[in-house]
Amino acid sequence: MRIGIVGLGLIGGSIAKSIRKNSDHEVYGMDKDPVTLAKAKMVGAIDKELKKEDIKTLDLLILALYPKVVIPFLKDISDDISVGSIVMDTCGIKTIICEEAFPIAKEKGFIFVGGHPMAGLEFSGFDVSTTSLFEKASMILVPPPDIPIGRLEGLKDLFLNIGFSHIEISTYEKHDKIIALSSQLAHIVSSAYIKSPQAPMHRGFSAGSFHDMTRVARLNEELWSQLFYGNKENLVSEIDSLIFRLAEYSDALKDEDKEKMFSLLSEGHRQRERLE
Numbered sequence: 001m002r003i004g005i006v007g008l009g010l011i012g013g014s015i016a017k018s019i020r021k022n023s024d025h026e027v028y029g030m031d032k033d034p035v036t037l038a039k040a041k042m043v044g045a046i047d048k049e050l051k052k053e054d055i056k057t058l059d060l061l062i063l064a065l066y067p068k069v070v071i072p073f074l075k076d077i078s079d080d081i082s083v084g085s086i087v088m089d090t091c092g093i094k095t096i097i098c099e100e101a102f103p104i105a106k107e108k109g110f111i112f113v114g115g116h117p118m119a120g121l122e123f124s125g126f127d128v129s130t131t132s133l134f135e136k137a138s139m140i141l142v143p144p145p146d147i148p149i150g151r152l153e154g155l156k157d158l159f160l161n162i163g164f165s166h167i168e169i170s171t172y173e174k175h176d177k178i179i180a181l182s183s184q185l186a187h188i189v190s191s192a193y194i195k196s197p198q199a200p201m202h203r204g205f206s207a208g209s210f211h212d213m214t215r216v217a218r219l220n221e222e223l224w225s226q227l228f229y230g231n232k233e234n235l236v237s238e239i240d241s242l243i244f245r246l247a248e249y250s251d252a253l254k255d256e257d258k259e260k261m262f263s264l265l266s267e268g269h270r271q272r273e274r275l276e
Contacts, residue, residue, distance in 0.1 A: 001059045004028040004050045006073065008040050011090050011117060012064030013129025016045040018162035021131045025158075028054055036126045045129075055080040060158075062115075063089040067226045071100045074112075083109035086151060090115050092179060093230040094142050094172035102144050111151060114142030114172055116179070117164070122218040134163035142172050180234035187224055188239060190217040 003019060005012045008031040016027050029046035031037045040046045048054075055061065055077055063070050070089050081087060087110055091097055094114045105112035119137035121128055139159040143152050156167045193199075194217040202210055228235055252260040 001025045002028065002057055004030065004055065004058045004061045005046070005064060006030045006050065006062070007064035008036050008045070008126050008129075009064060010121060010124050010126070010129050010133070011119075012062065013040065013045060013126040014119075014131065014133040015062060015064065015090075015117075015162070016040065017043075017129060017131045018134060019158075020045060020047075022162045023158075028058070031126075039126055045126075052077065052080060056082045058082070059085055060155075061085065061087045063087065065089070065091075066223055067091045067093055067097065067230050070097055074101055074104060078104055078108045081108060081110045084111070086111045086113060086155065088113040088115040088141075088155075090117055091230075092116055092183065092227045094170075094175045096230045098142055098172040105144070111147055112144065113147070113152075113155060114140075114175070116140040116142075116175065117159075118183075122215055124220045124223070131163070134159075136165045137163070138166040138168050139164040140168045140170055140175060142170055142175055176231045177234050180231055180238045184224075184228060184231060184235050185238045185242065187216050187219055188228070188235070189242070190214055191219070193217070 003025050005016050005027065006029075008016060008029050012029075012031075013036075016029055019025050019027050026048075027046045028048050028050035029037065029040050030050040031040070037049060041049070058081075061081065063073065065073060070091060074087065087101075087105065089097055089101070091114075094116065098112070098114045101112040101114070117134060117137060117139050119133050121133070141152070141155060152169075159167060190213060194214045199214075249261070249264055251257075252264060
């Protein structure tokens, strides 16, 4: 199978390296940075540079691009994509991508599948991409309703073969609602938490919990801003809900309501155990 990857950053680079390591598929790569492209060739992450005229020869095209770039790029190349081939993105939001991409694909005769690899680092770029990034990770696929089951099974096999331990099939609405909590809110909380005036004095007074809470504050501001605004309603709902719950703890402290505090902590403890 001929696979093209557009965008050779952390995710695109890791996918390219993982495919090259774990399969015999031919990998073509495209990146706006010529240095990144040269590195990808040098380390064997790609077989060849992907040029626009090569797009029609691909069986699968993966767009590992920022959210705001995906649809304009897809529109630009839509006439070059061969009928029956699969195109997918890797963005952390799906509704604003799939709602536009599905009709384009249907009109042009190719298949668009939304994708979201649930893996990442607090760093970005090809230099930190790795074949181990997807170990024990979930790959979320958001297929169109009419996708032939064999094509979907082929995608699932590919991602399981390159390291993912689980494939989750979702609608774009469900994806964005859950991801607002499971990923985006965590980044918001981490960013706000690290701004405490006490944070610079943490050395010698912090352990694993401080590291866990602050790790993802070291994020890519441009990327995550696009993800947040692309899922604004769901994320605002989660932020407001968290503020309400935090106020309950604050009120219990102010009122010295020890029973209420014990109850709140017990509820959180039980909820975490139910998630195991």
